[in-house]
Amino acid sequence: xxxxxxxxxxxxxxxxxxxxxxxxxxxxxxxxxxxxxxxxxxxxxxxxxxxxxxxxxxxxxxxxxxxxxxxxxxxxxxxxxxxxxxxxxxxxxxxxxxxxxxxxxxxxxxxxxxxxxxxxxxxxxxxxxxxxxxxxxxxxxxxxxxxxxxxxxxxxxxxxxxxxxxxxxxxxxxxxxxxxxxxxxxxxxxxxxxxxxxxxxxxxxxxxxxxxxxxxxxxxxxxxxxxxxxxxxxxxxxxxxxxxxxxxxxxxxxxxxxxxxxxxxxxxxxxxxxxxxxxxxxxxxxxxxxxxxxxxxxxxxxxxxxxxxxxxxxxxxxxxxxxxxxxxxxxxx
Amino acid sequence: xxxxxxxxxxxxxxxxxxxxxxxxxxxxxxxxxxxxxxxxxxxxxxxxxxxxxxxxxxxxxxxxxxxxxxxxxxxxxxxxxxxxxxxxxxxxxxxxxxxxxxxxxxxxxxxxxxxxxxxxxxxxxxxxxxxxxxxxxxxxxxxxxxxxxxxxxxxxxxxxxxxxxxxxxxxxxxxxxxxxxxxxxxxxxxxxxxxxxxxxxxxxxxxxxxxxxxxxxxxxxxxxxxxxxxxxxxxxxxxxxxxxxxxxxxxxxxxxxxxxxxxxxxxxxxxxxxxxxxxxxxxxxxxxxxxxxxxxxxxxxxxxxxxxxxxxxxxxxxxxxxxxxxxxxxxxx
Numbered sequence: 001x002x003x004x005x006x007x008x009x010x011x012x013x014x015x016x017x018x019x020x021x022x023x024x025x026x027x028x029x030x031x032x033x034x035x036x037x038x039x040x041x042x043x044x045x046x047x048x049x050x051x052x053x054x055x056x057x058x059x060x061x062x063x064x065x066x067x068x069x070x071x072x073x074x075x076x077x078x079x080x081x082x083x084x085x086x087x088x089x090x091x092x093x094x095x096x097x098x099x100x101x102x103x104x105x106x107x108x109x110x111x112x113x114x115x116x117x118x119x120x121x122x123x124x125x126x127x128x129x130x131x132x133x134x135x136x137x138x139x140x141x142x143x144x145x146x147x148x149x150x151x152x153x154x155x156x157x158x159x160x161x162x163x164x165x166x167x168x169x170x171x172x173x174x175x176x177x178x179x180x181x182x183x184x185x186x187x188x189x190x191x192x193x194x195x196x197x198x199x200x201x202x203x204x205x206x207x208x209x210x211x212x213x214x215x216x217x218x219x220x221x222x223x224x225x226x227x228x229x230x231x232x233x234x235x236x237x238x239x240x241x242x243x244x245x246x247x248x249x250x251x252x253x254x255x256x257x258x259x260x261x262x263x264x265x266x267x268x269x270x271x272x273x274x275x276x277x278x279x280x281x282x283x284x285x286x287x288x289x290x291x292x293x294x295x296x297x298x299x300x301x302x303x304x305x306x307x308x309x310x311x312x313x314x315x316x317x318x319x320x321x322x323x324x325x326x327x328x329x330x331x332x333x
Numbered sequence: 334x335x336x337x338x339x340x341x342x343x344x345x346x347x348x349x350x351x352x353x354x355x356x357x358x359x360x361x362x363x364x365x366x367x368x369x370x371x372x373x374x375x376x377x378x379x380x381x382x383x384x385x386x387x388x389x390x391x392x393x394x395x396x397x398x399x400x401x402x403x404x405x406x407x408x409x410x411x412x413x414x415x416x417x418x419x420x421x422x423x424x425x426x427x428x429x430x431x432x433x434x435x436x437x438x439x440x441x442x443x444x445x446x447x448x449x450x451x452x453x454x455x456x457x458x459x460x461x462x463x464x465x466x467x468x469x470x471x472x473x474x475x476x477x478x479x480x481x482x483x484x485x486x487x488x489x490x491x492x493x494x495x496x497x498x499x500x501x502x503x504x505x506x507x508x509x510x511x512x513x514x515x516x517x518x519x520x521x522x523x524x525x526x527x528x529x530x531x532x533x534x535x536x537x538x539x540x541x542x543x544x545x546x547x548x549x550x551x552x553x554x555x556x557x558x559x560x561x562x563x564x565x566x567x568x569x570x571x572x573x574x575x576x577x578x579x580x581x582x583x584x585x586x587x588x589x590x591x592x593x594x595x596x597x598x599x600x601x602x603x604x605x606x607x608x609x610x611x612x613x614x615x616x617x618x619x620x621x622x623x624x625x626x627x628x629x630x631x632x633x634x635x636x637x638x639x640x641x642x643x644x645x646x647x648x649x650x651x652x653x654x655x656x657x658x659x660x661x662x663x664x665x666x
Contacts, residue, residue: 024602029613033614035599035613039599039600040597049600050601051600052603053571053601053610053613054610055610066574069398069574070572070574070602234369238386241399241403246402266368266382267372267383267384268384268386269383269384269385269399270386271399271604277386277387277388278386280368280386281366281386284369
C-alpha cells in the first residue's frame with residue numbers, strides 16, 4: 001500500500017477539464033521518487049509530462065516561472081496546500097495525505113506529555129485528517145486538548161515551515177504541544193514560535209521524542225549570530241526569486257536601515273540560498289535573509305557567516321530587544 | 334594591480350546612456366568577490382545595484398529571467414563575450430580581460446611542445462589580446478603557429494566550454510595545441526574536441542602542463558557511461574532553463590527516439606543539473622543531458638547514473654559508432 005494518497009483520478013480529470021497538452025509536475029523531495037510513475041499517468045491522460053527536478057520545500061516555491069518558460073498549460077503541485085493567492089499558470093494542488101496510522105506514535109508520545117494537563121495539537125497537511133483521532137486518544141489519557149485556527153492556513157492545527165499562527169493562537173492556553181508528523185523541522189518551528197515544550201509523534205518511524213533541547217541549542221546559536229552580525233561592517237541583504245519568498249520591498253527597507261546605521265548594504269538576488277553561493281563574497285560580514293526564514297535557523301551551521309532573519313535584524317538595528325524578539329518570534333511575520 | 338580589467342568607466346557610461354535606475358550585476362565565480370565594490374560603483378552612478386548570487390559559468394547562463402523578475406533595466410554581465418543573439422533585457426557585456434603577463438607560462442610550455450613543429454593556439458576571452466605575443470614567442474622557438482577562426486565566436490582562437498569550432502577548424506593542420514589560460518576546463522575541451530596533444534600555459538599559476546592523460550581518462554569514462562546507458566530501461570531527458578542551454582525541441586526528439594527503442598523516457602526540467610537533484614529519482618537508469626554538455630563530461634564522477642551528452646546518445650540509439658562519435662566530437666553540435 002502506498003504511504004500517500006496521490007489522487008491519480010484528479011490528475012486525469014483536471015487534464016480532461018482543461019484540455020491540457022503540456023503538464024509540469026512538481027513534487028517535494030520526499031515524493032519525487034514517484035515522479036516517473038505519475039509522468040506516465042499524465043501521458044496516458046493525453047498530455048506531455050515534464051517533471052521539475054529542482055528542489056522544492058513548500059508551496060512558496062511554486063514552479064510558475066518554469067511552467068511559463070516551458071509553455072505548460074497546467075502545473076500539478078504535490079505535497080503542499082495552496083499558499084499563494086494567485087497562480088500565473090493553472091495549478092492543481094494535490095496535498096498527498098498520508099495513509100499510515102498515527103496511533104502507535106501518539107501512544108508513545110503520551111508518557112512524554114505526563115507533566116502537562118493541557119496540550120495543543122499541530123500537524124502538517126499530510127496528517128490533518130488524523131487530528132480528531134489524536135485528540136480522542138489524548139482525551140482518553142486525561143488531557144485537555146486545544147487545536148488552534150488563526151484562519152491564515154487552510155486547516156486548523158496545520159503548520160507550515162514559516163507560519164505557526166495556528167499554534168501561536170492557542171499558546172497561552174496550553175502547557176505543551178504535540179506535533180504529529182515526520183522529522184524535526186516542523187516540530188522545531190512549533191517550539192521556537194511558541195517557546196512551549198514540544199513533543200513529536202512521528203508516524204513514519206513510529207517514534208516519539210521531545211525537540212526542546214534542540215530548540216534551546218538553536219536559540220543559543222541565534223543569539224550568537226545576532227551578536228556577530230551586530231559587528232558587521234558590510235551586510236548583504238538576500239532576495240529570493242521564489243514566488244512566495246520574494247520580498248524585494250522589505251529588502252529595500254532593510255538596506256535603507258543598514259545605511260542609516262552607517263554600514264554598507266549590498267542586495268543579492270538568488271534562486272536558492274545555499275552556503276556555497278554566499279562563500280563567493282568574502283568581503284560581506286553578515287547577511288539578512290528575506291527569503292525562507294527557516295534557512296537562517298536550520299542551516300546556520302552550514303553558513304560561514306551569520307544569516308539573520310528579518311525579525312532578527314530588528315535586534316541588530318535596535319528596534320527590538322532579544323527578549324521581545326523571543327516573544328514576537330524569531331522568524332515569523 | 335587588479336588581475337582583470339573591470340572597465341568601470343563603461344558601467345558609468347552605460348547607466349547614464351540608458352538612464353538605468355536598477356541594475357542587475359552578474360559575474361562568474363572567479364570574479365564574484367569584486368561584486369560589492371562594483372555594486373557601490375553602480376550606486377554612485379545613480380542606479381540601484383542588485384548582485385546575482387546564483388552560480389554562473391557562461392554567457393549561456395545570462396540572468397535575463399532574474400533581471401525581468403526584479404524589474405532591472407540593465408543587466409551587466411562580466412567575464413564572457415556575448416553569446417545569445419538577443420537579450421530580453423538591455424545587457425552590457427564586460428569581458429574582464431586579464432592584465433597579467435602570459436610570457437612566463439608560455440616559456441615553460443615550449444619544452445612540452447618540443448615534439449611538434451606546427452602548433453595551434455587557443456585561449457579564453459580573458460587572454461585573446463595575448464595571442465599575437467604568444468605566436469611570436471612560439472615562432473622564435475621554431476614553431477609554425479596557426480590560429481583558427483570558425484566565425485561562430487567573437488574572437489579568433491577563442492574557445493568556450495561548449496564551442497571549440499576555432500580549434501577544430503585548424504585541427505588537421507596542426508600536431509598539437511597550446512591553450513593559454515587558467516585551469517584544465519577549457520584545455521580538456523580542446524583535447525577532447527580535437528583528439529590532439531594539448532598543453533596548458535596557465536598565467537595565473539605561471540605553470541605549464543599537458544592534459545592528455547586526463548583527456549584519455551575522460552574518454553574511457555565516457556565509453557563506460559555509454560555502455561551502461563545502453564542497458565537502461567528508463568531514461569531521463571534533462572532540459573535546462575538557462576537561456577543559452579534550453580533545448581526543449583531536441584529533448585522531445587530524443588524522447589521520441591527512446592520510445593522507438595521500446596524504452597521509457599521521462600522529461601526533467603531544472604535550473605542547475607546537480608547530482609543531488611538526479612538522486613531523487615532512483616527508478617531512472619540513465620540520463621540524456623540537453624543542457625551544458627560539459628556537465629556530462631567533467632562532473633561524471635559526481636553522478637550516480639550515466640549522464641550522456643546529446644551526441645553520446647547517438648551511440649546508444651545506434652546512429653553513430655563510438656569511432657564516428659570521437660571524430661565528430663563527444664559534446665559539440
